[in-house]
Amino acid sequence: MNPIYARRRRKDIVIRGLCIGAAAFGVTWLALILITLLYNGLAGLNLQIFTENTPPPGSNEGGLLNAIVGSLIMTVLGVGIGAPLGLFAGTYLAEYGRNDKLTSVIRFINDILLSAPSIIIGLFIYGAVVVPMRGFSAIAGSLALAVIVIPVVLRTTEDMLLLVPNALREAASALGLPRSLVIKRIAYRAARSGLITGVLLATARVAGETAPLLFTALSNQFFSLSLNKTMANLPVTINNFVQSPYAYWKQLAWSGALLITLTVLALNIGARILGAERTAK
């Protein structure tokens, strides 16, 4: 083999090795995080977690009931407010405003909001809701989550509706169906699994969000269903417990972290399976 070619081969092999190493590096982190989570989280996972409220300082009794319920309420409310808005906005972008100047501006701004730091969203809701309402509240937390949901749902809705073939819309219009029904009956139906994927991804995104809740919903040591008061939630509870001096609290934090991660991963995988079904069709 001539020496130039041999050198090129060697270089190629080294770089290939590095790329394989990089892939192994990425997968290793995921594995490490999941293993430590399972190892530490499973140890404390028992029925008590789901039936008892967060413990007072120093106590070795108690679970995460109030935090779990609070997280569920705020996630559902956040998605409930944000998803329809995002869905309608995405509909406008894909159906009415395809060649609009407004559409490209909104798409651009939306893409920026999609990756905007979530702590900034928290500051925004603090100024816009918490200060006028004179207090931290669950509704402020839900609104903060809704602001995070909107861009995610908007983006997927627009993408999915743009995939629906125009011939379907034209056929419906030719039968005399008005525009709004063409969208609702034909386009939504054709893109249904894609739209659900978007909502699932948005739910996964907000289920573990901590930063925007830190000073909107705050947290609550007790069980509360009132939307006007502070509400316990898993991420902020974990945040507080990790930094606490009590071993039992740290144990609860690990269990809570495991719960959140499993939920989020399940939502992500579910969304991906739905999405994959769609492209396979």
Added chain:
Amino acid sequence: MAVQSDVIDDAGPYDRAKALSAFKLGDLTFYWITRLSAISVLLILGGIIVSLIVGAFPAMKEYGFSFLWTQRWAPSADPPVLGALGPMYGTLVTSFIAMLIAIPVGLGIAIFLTELCPQWLRRPIGMAVELLAGIPSIIYGMWGFFVLGPFLANTFQPFMIRIFDGVPVLGAIFAGPPSYLSLFNAALILAIMVLPFITSISVDVFKTVPPVLKEAAYGVGCTTWEVVRSVVIPYTRVGIIGGVMLALGRALGETMAVTFIIGNSFRISSSIFAPGTTISAAIASEFAESDGLHQSGLILLGLLLFVLTFFVLAGARLMLLRLEKKAGK
């Protein structure tokens, strides 16, 4: 939807005019609902900017531009002295180190996934990397706090400190003592967090390279690396830069992963193994207990962060749009 069909049914089969007007009304309502929802995105952006400026105004008036180059952060002094230099330094340094690690690794994974990986392994690895992106940031923070921090402080940090001891410049960057809470630990967690963004965008843009270009290069005898370096990367350069900037935007604003392990120290130290703070970590750890000028100062920090990430993300989007246009033609 249900309301609409009732309207149509009520109109009856023969009342054409009534049905048409019901359609018209339904059309108009739906159009405006969607249009107003779309405009609400602009309102949110406007709301964010206005509420940050209103909240930050007292601090702006008090400190003016000296806020940017004051290092001291003493909210309980009388009057409070607040300066953004420490958090800004921490934000930029951690993001810079994170990108230094994440860019080569992220691109390496993307090259592996598009050029080297056997077909059956592509989906599992791609999925694993994307799941990394789905893990909530507080989990990264917690993991960094309990697992990664102690590990680095006992192994990697003493090693680097010993190697570079006495070397000019590098000796100051890798100065001891090792610490559970440090800029470097935060940066490494950030790198792991943004890795999936770089990888998934790079994989997407690598796929836009026309196969015939790559085949031509392989045909004249190029090795895989030469194809990647001379065909794939030049063709997708703009998209890669866009993806990197998107990841940078994430890294700059990431909060929970950093707050636990950065140490919340406003002092600037030349060593990356020393504790520091970032803008988002400072807000996260102090905001709930702050009031008056202190709170306003924190909101001003938030405004700085927002402006910074806005420009980085806008730049990223413009780059990616340019590539989309190129791929579209």
